[in-house]
Every structure is written in structure tokens, then in C-alpha cells.
Amino acid sequence: MTRSYYESNARARIDALLDADSFHEWLPADARVTSPHLATLELPAAFDDGVVIGRGSIAGKQIFIAAQEGGFMGGAVGEVHGAKIVGVLERAVRDHPAAVLLLLETGGVRLQEANAGLIAVSEVMRAILSARAAGVPVIVAIGGQYGCFGGMGIAARCASTIIMSEEGRLGLSGPEVIETARGVEEYDARDRALVWRTVGGKHRYLLGECDVIVPDSMAAFQQAIIASINNGDAWTLAALEQEHEILSERVQRFGKCKDGRDIWRELGWAEPDAIAMLDNDEFVKAAQGRRAK
Amino acid sequence: MTIENLKYRFDNGTPIQGATAIVGVLGSGNLEVMVEPAALGGACEIEVSTAARGFGTIWQAVMKDFFTRHRAGDIRISVNDAGATPAIVSLRLDQAIETFKGQRKT
Amino acid sequence: MPNPTEKIWDHERQRRNRKLSRAAAALGASLRDKVVPADMAVPLLESVIEPGDRVCLEGNNQKQADFLAQALTRVDPARVNKLHMLQSVLALPEHLDLYELGIAEQVDFSFSGPQAARLARMVGKNQIRIGAIHTYLELFSRYFVDLTPHVALVAAQSADAQGNLYTGPNTEDTPAIVEATAFKNGIVIAQVNELVDKVPRVDIPGDWVDFVIPSPQPHYIEPLFTRDPAQISEIQVLMAMMAIKGIYAEYGVQRLNHGIGFDTAAIELLLPTYAASLGLKGRICSHWALNPHPTMIPAIEAGFVKSIHSFGSELGMENYIAARPDVFFTGPDGTMRSNRAFSQAAGHYACDLFIGSTLQIDLAGNSSTATLDRISGFGGAPNMGADAAGRRHASPAWLRAGEQRRTQQPGIPRGRKLVVQMVETFREHMQPAFVAELDAWKLAEFANMPIPPVMIYGDDVTHILTEEGIANLLLCANAEEREQAIRGVAGYTEMGLGRDLRMVENLRDRGVIRRAEDLGIDKRDATRDLLAARSIKDLVRASGGLYQPPVRFRNW
Numbered sequence: 004m005t006r007s008y009y010e011s012n013a014r015a016r017i018d019a020l021l022d023a024d025s026f027h028e029w030l031p032a033d034a035r036v037t038s039p040h041l042a043t044l045e046l047p048a049a050f051d052d053g054v055v056i057g058r059g060s061i062a063g064k065q066i067f068i069a070a071q072e073g074g075f076m077g078g079a080v081g082e083v084h085g086a087k088i089v090g091v092l093e094r095a096v097r098d099h100p101a102a103v104l105l106l107l108e109t110g111g112v113r114l115q116e117a118n119a120g121l122i123a124v125s126e127v128m129r130a131i132l133s134a135r136a137a138g139v140p141v142i143v144a145i146g147g148q149y150g151c152f153g154g155m156g157i158a159a160r161c162a163s164t165i166i167m168s169e170e171g172r173l174g175l176s177g178p179e180v181i182e183t184a185r186g187v188e189e190y191d192a193r194d195r196a197l198v199w200r201t202v203g204g205k206h207r208y209l210l211g212e213c214d215v216i217v218p219d220s221m222a223a224f225q226q227a228i229i230a231s232i233n234n235g236d237a238w239t240l241a242a243l244e245q246e247h248e249i250l251s252e253r254v255q256r257f258g259k260c261k262d263g264r265d266i267w268r269e270l271g272w273a274e275p276d277a278i279a280m281l282d283n284d285e286f287v288k289a290a291q292g293r294r295a296k
Numbered sequence: 297m298t299i300e301n302l303k304y305r306f307d308n309g310t311p312i313q314g315a316t317a318i319v320g321v322l323g324s325g326n327l328e329v330m331v332e333p334a335a336l337g338g339a340c341e342i343e344v345s346t347a348a349r350g351f352g353t354i355w356q357a358v359m360k361d362f363f364t365r366h367r368a369g370d371i372r373i374s375v376n377d378a379g380a381t382p383a384i385v386s387l388r389l390d391q392a393i394e395t396f397k398g399q400r401k402t
Numbered sequence: 403m404p405n406p407t408e409k410i411w412d413h414e415r416q417r418r419n420r421k422l423s424r425a426a427a428a429l430g431a432s433l434r435d436k437v438v439p440a441d442m443a444v445p446l447l448e449s450v451i452e453p454g455d456r457v458c459l460e461g462n463n464q465k466q467a468d469f470l471a472q473a474l475t476r477v478d479p480a481r482v483n484k485l486h487m488l489q490s491v492l493a494l495p496e497h498l499d500l501y502e503l504g505i506a507e508q509v510d511f512s513f514s515g516p517q518a519a520r521l522a523r524m525v526g527k528n529q530i531r532i533g534a535i536h537t538y539l540e541l542f543s544r545y546f547v548d549l550t551p552h553v554a555l556v557a558a559q560s561a562d563a564q565g566n567l568y569t570g571p572n573t574e575d576t577p578a579i580v581e582a583t584a585f586k587n588g589i590v591i592a593q594v595n596e597l598v599d600k601v602p603r604v605d606i607p608g609d610w611v612d613f614v615i616p617s618p619q620p621h622y623i624e625p626l627f628t629r630d631p632a633q634i635s636e637i638q639v640l641m642a643m644m645a646i647k648g649i650y651a652e653y654g655v656q657r658l659n660h661g662i663g664f665d666t667a668a669i670e671l672l673l674p675t676y677a678a679s680l681g682l683k684g685r686i687c688s689h690w691a692l693n694p695h696p697t698m699i700p701a702i703e704a705g706f707v708k709s710i711h712s713f714g715s716e717l718g719m720e721n722y723i724a725a726r727p728d729v730f731f732t733g734p735d736g737t738m739r740s741n742r743a744f745s746q747a748a749g750h751y752a753c754d755l756f757i758g759s760t761l762q763i764d765l766a767g768n769s770s771t772a773t774l775d776r777i778s779g780f781g782g783a784p785n786m787g788a789d790a791a792g793r794r795h796a797s798p799a800w801l802r803a804g805e806q807r808r809t810q811q812p813g814i815p816r817g818r819k820l821v822v823q824m825v826e827t828f829r830e831h832m833q834p835a836f837v838a839e840l841d842a843w844k845l846a847e848f849a850n851m852p853i854p855p856v857m858i859y860g861d862d863v864t865h866i867l868t869e870e871g872i873a874n875l876l877l878c879a880n881a882e883e884r885e886q887a888i889r890g891v892a893g894y895t896e897m898g899l900g901r902d903l904r905m906v907e908n909l910r911d912r913g914v915i916r917r918a919e920d921l922g923i924d925k926r927d928a929t930r931d932l933l934a935a936r937s938i939k940d941l942v943r944a945s946g947g948l949y950q951p952p953v954r955f956r957n958w
Contacts, residue, residue, distance in 0.1 A: 009937075010930065012321050032318045032328075033330060033332055045299050046299070046347075047299055047376055048322075048376070049328060050318065050330055050376065051318075074321035075322050075323055170958060194953045195954055195955070195956040195957060199956065203958060205958075279956075279958055280947055325830060348831075353899070354832075354899075357899055379830075379832065381637075382893055382894040383826060383869040384635075384637065387636065387637065387925070390925070
């Protein structure tokens, strides 16, 4: 049976994706660099503050990696957690690995750490851009249970490449947050088909925000990561300007759509409801020429 | 929710060789267990930090059975718990020992 | 020649006719054949229900006569009051609103699931009188003895103008209710999702039905039996392995019922993998009394299952069921028919094993799902989780269990049903499953019940299965051994810690208690990788796209 990325925790993902025995952890669990804020609040604190960082290799190429643990406080970013990710990216600017790999699974800022968490997330964004500016591709993988939301959703979009599985979710406000703020009539977070039509992997792929979509298996994520490392990062001013153009076109084209379905229809899918059940290969094939980008 | 800290020490174990291992996740109903080598003269020291207060007797019994099963000495075990049941705790402890023994040093 | 002293034998029929005349007057031209428009539902109910009537309001595990329940809350309490409600399930808020509104005062029911906490509060405030809490078969039986409904309010998928009803996959309790009412001078009113010229099949003949009301919205259906495989833990996988190897294989259980829950869902998902690897395909689990659990799909597809008869249907399973008529009971129209009364009887008399979970077990093996602040009732578990003392036909599993019992209690050769309680020693939030005294005792005192609401009696239970092992109570010689056998699988609960270590080891030597290692099960093999499906999407794939899960269960 294939190993599921979705079901695995951060350490199991690193173990499965990297070359055997190549991982060297920085600030490992036994260093006990834990959250001072959680300790003050007398809340349980994880040994690694919910993120595992280090270096290793994939297909022989040296990479740096940070893997968020969705199971600990929903992968929320606290001060230490954020600083660990920033440290990985800053070290990449110095050491020039073949890529930085971010396995993101997070609801965004850790509320218990308030401003420290907010600042940490903004530092992550800046550090991603610094790494890319230094010529190091930053590859984001999203395929865990908790998705990638909040400020870290923005951070993900700062990366060179986003790889998602269909189960993965990428967005700013999470479904429950939208429902709470705007009412269940506007957005029913329990309608999970709607949630996935709005923030799920397939939708993000069709909108062009996710570059590669893979089935939920470690092997598939690994292959996509290797290919992304090889593709590198063509980051130029022209590319950035083109991206802006695409975004303003997008508002024009889809601004009135109420649902992912409407967008898909607009993209030329005659039967948008059939998309959900297409398996990954069929979907990728059918999506040729029917993506926003 | 405030944390309760519990400490246990079991003497006269058989020293086991291995490298620091961590298993499990500190999430609701789950726990993370770290096993580190420690020169304790054959003893096994266990420190538990748990979000569920008032289960000291049960922890004591679970840890005693764990030590009886493995008789593993010269290790320090640290546990962060978020209300895991004894069945899950025992399972994670066993997994942690397996991983500790099986892991190569990097 | 009329005799002035002749006794009148048709009071009830006369009363029914008076009610029907009142209804005809109230409905006037709005009544066409048997069809009543939705906005006339309240006047209809006010004309046919008299104070003190016994009213059966159909609420099942899945299907709810929700429109009629709402209409009943809107009747004038000055005209309609003191009702004695009969209900399988108290599921909707309206079901309890009736007592606060002064419309109803007594209820006889089976299960109260979602309303259990409010029901307990209302009992505490004397707002409602509970006649008794029944098992399903018991309640249906009383409809034909001393609790025959005067009025039945039921739900159907569709009807024609003559009142023929199509109840379809979720037929559930409708036949039992309607039969008792229609043949004892009662009045039957059905809410239907749609009116059609010709129903796909006649589930209830039109001349048993008095009125049909097209409901503004389709009746509510609860997907009660869908368990997301993603939530099955490795402990549950371990327990499922023990159930399969230590009980199903041991007795050769072919005919069975599973309770609802993740523990039994794990067993279902291990059939095509673990059980198949033990060579058990064809040797266990071929015939079922069971709702169409989505987690059964992999076992069905693997050819484990010959037949399933269901109490009700399950949302999203309709197309899959229709495509597997060899397995499910389907009608000439191609869709399934369920029938709770028959399926409960099947579960009681024709199954060799019942396995289910519970909240609390005491040291005599009595189990209960009642807690102090919730009056949740029984449903059907006790009908299946009881030895069928009336059973006479033999099967290998039944005979083997009977033999084991006779090693301790000599008697004439007869069999025994296997009744298995499967629990983790601690539930969430460290609630122990094993207790010195069931909360049911306190609840009985609080709610003035004549007996504590015990779900499965200890003397019906044959095996208790926990993550620590299996206790075979058939092999216990006396109450003391029984207690130690239960303590011996009660883990780190207070009851488990209080075991007599020597006695427990002795019971283990005798095979009364069997641990995973005694069964040749390596705990390290108990991983989620053994599950034939690890997500709802895997179930959809296994069904070839025929299973269409409700949106709340999706993550795609």
C-alpha cells in the first residue's frame, strides 16, 4: 500500500521524502528549544515547537528543509517555530543549497503568541523572497490534514513552486473563520465539497496558484519535488510583472463567480461536478488548456 | 488547562544502546515521547508533562509495566502528553524504544 | 330487529368516522382524493387528533416525519392536548417542544440520541412523563397489544392520489406503525416528498392510508452509519484483529450484526485484508443483519459478503446498493427496501453474533450508555445483544458457544448466541469504560425508573474485548471468576488495577482471558495500513464511484 503524505506526521514525511539517512536536524528535539510563551500560559509545549528543520539530500542533491507539524496546535506559527523556518531560509542565502523545501501544514499565526507570531510569519515571507533572490529555489508542498492558511498561505505563494495534493488546501482565512465572520449563508464550512471547491488542491491547480498536483503518496510528492529542484527558479522582474497581469485579468474574468464551479465552467469544463471524482492523472490530462494560467 | 509534571525512576535495568528518538505528536489525545541515552547506572528516568491532571496513579502503573516489559536502562524518557489514553501511551513508549534501538547515529 | 340492550362493538370505528367527517369539513375543497395541501396540515391534525389520543410520530434512526412534527407543534393546545406520544426515536427539537407547548404529556419511546440531554432536563422539571424506554422490537410489539396508535404520522418518499406509498430504501418503521394503526380503527397520515401518478412500487397499500400531504421540503435523513476510516486509530485496528482472530475465526461466525461505531468499522475494513490473509474468506461474515455501512464496501467488493438485510438505508449508498442486488434486499424497482422490525427479528433470532460498543461496563458485565445527564434510550442493540432463548435451529458457532457454556453450567444440549462488548478501556478524556457501578443506577433514581436502564445484561454477554485482551465469560465458573476475567481486560482503569494478579494469570492459562500475544497477534502489525480503506475517498473508489458520500464527509 502506498504511504500517504496526508496521514503522516512531519518527521515521517522527512523520513520518506529525503534520501535514506541523509537528514541532519538543526535544533533537534533534545535541544528542547521550546516556546517560552506557551510555558508562561502553562500550555503543553512540543520539544521542537511544531516544526522540524535541517539539511539532507533528495536524489543526491543537497537541500534544506522545514516541516510543520499540523498535529501540534494545528501547525500554528509561534515565535520559535517561525524563527526556525526563517533560520533555514537565511542559512540558504549563505550556503546555497539546491533548494529549500517547505512542507507546510498550518492554520497560520499561533494566537497564543499574538504579535510574536505575526512578526514571525512576515519574517518568513521576507526570508523566502531573500532566498529566491539569492538564487535558491523555494519549494512548498501542501498535502496535510490542516491545509495551509493564514499568513502562511501568503508565504506559500511567495515560493518558487507549490506542489499540492487534491486533499491539500491553500487559502488565507480558513473555512470556519469565513463562516464565523460572514455567516453560514455566505459560506458553509461544513459543506466540505464547497470548501474543497474554494481552497482545495484541484481548484488551486486550475487557478494556476499551485504548479504541480500529485496524488496523495510520498512517492508522488518526492518525484514532483525532484522535478521542481531541477526546474530551478526563473525569477525575473518580467516574470513578476506578468504575474501581476495575470492577477488583474483574473479579477476581470472571474470576479463575478460565486463558486469554484462557476470558475471551472468559465475555464471550459463542461461538467464541473465531475472534476471532484477524477483521479489525479485523468485530472491533469483533462486540465491541459483548461487552467487559468 | 495547567500542566502536571510527573517523575519516575526505575533502577536495575539493562543498559540499551541507541540514539535519541522521538515518536508521536503532541496533539489532542496523543503524546510525544523522546528517548535519550543517559548514563544513569542502569536506571531509566521518565519525566511526564501532561495536560490532563490527576492521573498519577495510572501513569505510575503504565510506566511500571513498560519498564517490566523492556527492562531498558541508561535511558531518559521525556513525555509531552495531551490526554492520551494508557493504551496509546504504552504503544508510543514501545515504538519509542524500538526506534531508539533501531536508529543509526547521524 | 334491534335489541335495545345489545352491546356496541364498534366504538372505535365510530370515533374514527367522526374524526374523518370533521376532517372533511375542515379541509373542504382543498382535499382531493387523499391529498391534503401542506398549508392545511394543522387543521387536519386538529380535526383527527382528540385530547388524550395515542399518536405515533414517525422518527426513525434515519428518516424523520419532520414536516408533520412541526405541524403538530402548531396545533391549538386548547383543542389538542394530553397526547400520549409513541416514537421510535426522539430526534428533533419539535419532538420535545410538544411537552413544553402543553400538547403532549407522556411518551413511550426507544431511543433519544440527539435529544438525550434535553430529555433528562425536562424529566427533572416534570415537564414530560416517560411511560417506558423500550427496545425497538418491544415498542413495535406493544403497538399490537396495549399501545396501539389512534393516529399515525409517517413519512414516505412518494405517494399517488389514492394514498399508495413508496417508502423506498428508508422504509424503516413505517410498515409496523401503519399496520398497527390502520387495522385498529386508527388514522394514518403520511407526509411525502413528492406526489406521483404511479409510485415506483407499493410499499404501503393506499387503503391503509387516510391522508397524504406533499411536504414543502423532503423529509430529513440522518447519515447515522457513516464512519470515516480516517478516524480509526491503531488501537482500534488491534482490537479488530483480536475480534477477527480470537472470536470470528474461533467460532466460525457466519451470521452477524455489527453495532455502529469506529471499533466495528475497523473490523469491517480488516475483512478483505487481515481476515483474508488468515484464509477466512468464505469461513466468516457471509450473512448480515446490518445497515448499509459504507465501510462494508471493500468487504462486499472482495466477495466476503453474501447477503445484507437492513433496518434502514444510509445516505449516499443508494446507487451502490441498487447495483448490488445479490447482496441487498431490493425491490422490482431496483432500490432497496429496509424494514426495521424484520431486521431486528433477524438480528435476534438468525444471527450467531452481535458485537457492539458501550460507554460503561460493570464487574458483572452489565453495560449501559446512560449517563446522569442524558436519557439516551436503547434503540435495537438489546434485541440483538441478547441470547435468543427461543431459538431452536443450530449452527456451528451457536453450538460451539453453547458447548463452552456447558463446561461451567451443565444442562441439556443447546446453543448460545455470541454477544460481544468491544470497548477501549478508556474513552476520550480518560473516561473509564469499566466502573464499579453503572451511572444507570443514579439515572434510574433521578428519573424514577422502575429498573436501571441497562443496555446489555451481563448474563447475555459472552465476551468482553478490549485492547488488553478478550475475556470469555462463557468459561467462567462463578461470579468471582467472572469479575476477575472482566478486571483482567480492564486495563489501567480502577477496576483493572484492582485485579487479583494470580487469579488473572490462572484465567489466562485456562484461555478464559486471551491477550494479543496469546492469539499470535504481533501488536506492531496493528497499523492503519491494514485498513482496506483509509479515507472516505478510498470507499468511493472501492465502490467504483457508486457511493456518493454526503458533502460533510468529503475532503476533496
